[in-house]
Amino acid sequence: MPAPVVDLDRVVVTYGGGLFGRGGFQAVKAISLQIAPGQTVGLVGESGSGKTTLGRVCLGLQPLSSGTMRFCGEAFGALRQRRGQLSVVLQHPEWALNPRLRCGRSVEEPLVILGMPAKERRGRVAAMLENVGLDAGFAERFPGQLSGGQRQRVAIARALITEPRFIVFDEAVSALDVSVQAQVLNLIRELQDRHGFGALFISHDLAATRYISHRIAVMYQGEFVEVAEAARFYGTPEHPYSRKLMATIE
Amino acid sequence: MFSIFGRIDRLSRFGFGLLVFLILLGLIGPYLPLGDPMRIGAGPRLSSPSWLFPFGTDELGRSFLPRVVDGIRATFLLSAVAVIITAIIGTLLGMVAGFFGGVADQVVARGADILFSFPAILAGLLIAAVMGPGQISAIAVISVATLPLFIRVVRSVTLGLASRGFIVAAQVAGASPWRVMIVHILPNIIGAVIVQLTYALSIGMIIESALSFLGLGGQAPYASLGSLLRQGSAYLTFAPWLVLSSGAVLSAAIMAVNLTGDAVRDALEPLKGRSLT
Amino acid sequence: MRILLYFLPKLIFASITMLGVSALVFLALRMIPGGYADVLLGPFVTPEAREAIAVRYGLDQPLLVQYLNWLGALFQGDMGVSMVTRAPVLDEFLRRAPVTLELALLALAFALAGGLPLGILAGIAPPGHRGGILARLVGALGASVPDFVLGSLLIFVFSVWSLWLRVGGYVSPIEDPVGNLRTMLLPALTLSLFGIALVLRTTRDAVLRVMTEGYITTALARGERPFDIIRLHVLRNSAIPIITVVTTYFGFLLGGAVVVEVLFSIPGIGFFIFSGLENRDYAIVQAGVLIAAAVFISINMLADLAYALIDPRVGSGRH
């Protein structure tokens, strides 16, 4: 079995605190988690339970207060060394893309950062846009001329263009309409089958999460209260909080 | 550009038109048959407005109209140079403060506070005293007075942008901080900067003319609208046209800038009202 | 407690700012060409005379020593003596403070009386409403006519037609209250035009912003009368930006009304600092700028306090 893409070991994140670092707030409390290549872990929980913080940890954006984070079996290092290996898709479609860049340019950006020659880039962008179900003409459009679903597709295209090993989706579909949500969810599933990236799918919508995830972690006040196979959430989950969430989709 | 023009109301359009007119006048003024602004003794001293001297003559017998036209250019040019320099510095500092946070933010924010807690005109007096009166120190004064404006706005807009998806995505993709700032942040704050720029320009024009009025701005015979006012104010009751004409043109110029600023802002971040019924 | 926690860092930052201001002023003054010796002696300065005066005022010591001496004295409430009158600077300031304060309060009163109602009107007037356009015009005009232009205009009008008001000079309100008003009204009006525009524009913006908020819709939905909505929701919620500019403006009036004080020959703080600078009277300028900055900063802290009282979210860490 290959090494997990992301391997968290008793990770703790403390925010703020007074002038001398006292009295901080533990947003993530000693969490351990492994995400295998090609696997999606869903993360659900109420607002403020620490989901986003955990996502930032997996991306190497959040300094740890204690614990370790390993990426593909190695220490994480600096973000710059991991160029092209990680991606993220966030909530708010209207903030997902730089409104001043044409969509093609946005999708291309990670390749530019990687230092890929321009000729090669062009072909990759066109192919990627097609992959997410947008015709090549979208490359020339500005985000303002796109619907929310289309924007989120472009954001996904940008996230996938470097064929990363790991992607975080933080509330990536929460702001979308049901119909569009289904489009995007299907897209992520298809692309994962094809590219085999590991993923962390953060949402407070259990229905969408269990549709897309292999495993689901339920977070409550900075801790996992339940981690189980997604199929489990079609039956009766163990933890009362999980059951409460289930009630909303019946 | 034209779509912006179409969206703004009549008052703003008037201001924009006035601005264009004044700038054009300042630019082509020297080529218009208005007379020589420098010619001492071109007419009798302190004569009231006439066909020959539409704004009258000053105490050295110079025709005042071409001097006012010259003053428009001087005032605009100096303030614009000052404000643009300041905008560049302020934008950079504000972006660094907002994006990096931490110590950089503290230093920049405290610096801005210190500058801000000097009343502009006091700072102006001090700077003009240190550097000697003249255009350079007027530019410095305007910079000191308007720098906090840019820093504050850019910093807060940058802070707001920092958590946006495209910024985070770029960071995750491994972009260097400078790349993020130049490619992703800068183009998105430029609107806010432009709005500040117009306001700073009007503040700059007020400061420039106030300094000139106190005798600390550009030096005679170079004439900005403020120094013309100072010149005329010695003859306020006897030759009021000197103060009235230069004062009116100065006020009109500042108003044109202000109204244009309003228009730009309304176009960039429209504030719709709501009726109370 | 919330307010205390919110305030403490601000106090610390304010002191840092004051220290920065003091160092800046001190340095700036030492860099100014020409000294008091030049002013006192006119053209007849000789190196000996300059030296004698430098020794008399301790200007012959190293800069750092001078600065520390000054700071040390400041902490004991000693601001030094004026070189011209050799009187304690503090006394001179205390004598002038009421003049400037009166001017500032008058101007502020005019600014609020004119700017607030017009601003609210402009904020709630439907697009194209005549009152709204008038208000915007006043705002544009007020922000555009520099004080010395308006001041000159008023001086012209009131010196040609000697209407009841007087141009320039100062009369103590204790000796002659009516005379005081006659001399102070014009400069106060001159200073207030910009204030009116400032308050008006800020109020309009703030009101417009508040009007789009959900709680206004809520209030409408529960059938409140327009007057009540303005009174209960609009005013309070638009207060913060208004307080911000009003305090900044007041701070400016207290320290920076130099042009108008010079124009109308009003012996206030601004004029004092201005002539102190002309005379290279270091102690006056140092103390003056420092006082102006201190007043400005304290007023801003008062404003911060006002925010905390008005908006319960301020300082609670949640917005």
Next chain:
Amino acid sequence: ADDTIVWGKPGEITGFDAHVAGTVASWQMYQMVYETLLTTDDSMALQPGLAESWEQTSPTSYVFKIRPGAAFSNGRAVVAADVIGSLMRIKNPETASYWTAQLGTIAKIEAPDDHTVTVELEAPHTAFLAALAHVTAAIMPIKELEEGSFDPTSQLMGSGPFMVANHKQDESWSLTKNPHYWRKDATAPETLSALIIPDDSARMAALRDGRIDFTTFSNPDVALMLARDSNIEVLPQQTTNYYRMDVNAKSETSAFHDIRVRQAFNLALDRDAINDLVFAGSTTVDYPVPAAFGKDACHNTSTYALSREDRLSKAKDLLAEAGKPAPEITIMATSADPVYGRIAQVAQQSITEAGFKVDIVQPPVAEYLDKVFTKGEFDVSLSWLAGYTDPSMVIAWWNPNFAIWNQSFQEDVPALDTALEEVKSLPDGEIRDTKLVEICDMIDDGANLLALVSRTDYIAYRSDTIEVKVAKRSGSSNTFQFIYDFKSLD
């Protein structure tokens, strides 16, 4: 209704010490409080002051009789010790008085009795008496000074018509009549208050609305501006003062290091244009020996005698000869008085015609003084010069060994120095006049300190509220020397 007159004072004093301060704004206030041994009359002839009589017993010795009734405002009579103490204080280097040199070198000063002072000079010094007539030689209450009850650096106390009752800096002065003033027939009112109003327009407004009764202006146009007001009179007072330009001969970086460029500059200056355009023709072209003294010592030097065309072509020739057909220069004038800016601009236009490239800067006074007299960092500086009451006093300025403050920019011409030394001791008369002509030629040739036009003071007052007495001519900025004869009409 009360016995008060109000003076609109254009500027605050720059210090209290009458023996030190060198500005007119200070002098005018000192004159209200202090007296000098001698004073001058309408035609600038010396008159008794605190000394009711004096006698020159030899070319170097003088005897002064102090006026018996004179007393300081605290009631103590003025005695010989006060005179001696005051003069010695001026002489004391620690006081740092610029007047030291004008007094000549005093060998011995003694008081045979309380009312007699004898002075022995080391060498004849014609201007000695005139120097005593300037307010800088004010007689102070030395006893009180020594006791420590009077501090001349923060108080004014003299034997003059008024004493200070109240002072608010930059705002106002209140002076009351000195009850012990010796001139018992003085009509001066009980109170003289002064309001500090620097701005010309504001001062005019104050005059119109009656807040002040009298004031002074330097701008001749005020007469025009106040002409419509029938209750305001404007009196011109001719002075020996004149506007002048200093040209920096010392600085290596200045084009004026070359004497030919200086001469060209002097020739190209159009003094008539300055008179016409700045002063509306109300003043006169002036000379190193001021016109007000009635001497014509300098009138025939080439700068003044040639026609404008000749002067211009001569100037161009000189520039060509110097190899600098278009020297770039900056005229520095202070921002203290708008008149300077106007003179500078007219000068700029006239010398541009000779090929000069001219800039103008108007820094504040302190900076101007620093740059000119201390650092010598300027090309041309514009200011005015007090002509005092004797030609030899003002002309002494051309000797940098005397006017040491000019050393930063003035070239030392030994021949001129000698001549100036000589003229100091020559009594007024034909021999001296011939010497003055000789000196004028040398001055003109050096083109280092240039006289422009004379400076007239304009005293404006409310004819319906006060009666004033003003000298037609004044030599020591002694504008209000007859203040004791001013009268309140209401």
Next chain:
Amino acid sequence: MNNIVSCEDLVITYQSSNGPVRALDGVDLTIAEGETLAIVGESGSGKSTLGMAMGRLLPSEAGREAGRLEVDGMPVFDMARDDLRRLRRDTLGFVFQNPMVALDPTMRIGRQMQRAMGRRARAEDIHALLERGELDDPERVANSFPHQLSGGMAQRVVVAMAIARSPRLLIADEPTASLDASIQDKVIGTLCRLRKESGASLVILSHDVHMIARHADRVAVMYGGRIVEQGTTARVLGAPVHPYTRALLKAAAGHEKPGEWLTPIPGTPPLLTGRCAACSFEPRCSVSRDICRSSRPKPRTVEEREVLCLLAGSEAERKEVAQ
């Protein structure tokens, strides 16, 4: 049965900087006294516009172009200001999407409640009302500022305020969309309980089909500014006849089996600038015919519900459903 709302051919247009937007394109709807009606539809279909129109709370750039809207027998768009205010105060109650925005941040909850209840409300009344809204510690809540409450609590406050004067019509625009999944159901439960107690009518505007299925008596599906299908919840959601309703249900996650794929609706909803002359769903419809492109559907009754579809109930359509 009396109708609290009756709406005929209501057309509402926004004047925006990019030209007019026709948000409602002829809405026909009646709401009976005491019933719970849910209006579902994609974003931009006009739900909020319709809801706000019932209190004439639309922003000033919105205008009624045609049609009639009566609430409690009063013509909302043609009444005097004071009457309108009285209608809002006494007859209507609104619950908005985000409680944090709907409450004035600078005013204590108690004071805001009092404004809603009327001047004579005493502290006990306020506490009682809060208690009815299932807020456990009414005293503390009344003394709090909005930011001191959690989202769920704040929304309950808003609900309590909405029923303060026992309105006859409650309008809830996405009342739970801004809340956590785990408390959504509880809040909506509170709302429905209070409605039942007061016997008012309730209109829920939402795009959450699951939630609607549990709480509404009747469902109206909106698309392109019109109501395309309306009927009882069981009929409309259990056996939809409009292709749009069917597609909407198929796209919503929650009813699929593990491993099953969702079926999204292709394309995007229309943005109308004028009267739509055809079926507005036609471009995205999987069963559309030529006729759908040329004529505007009129309300028809098919299988005991009102439908706006030219094909509903036809042969071809039935075949499609069978597949």
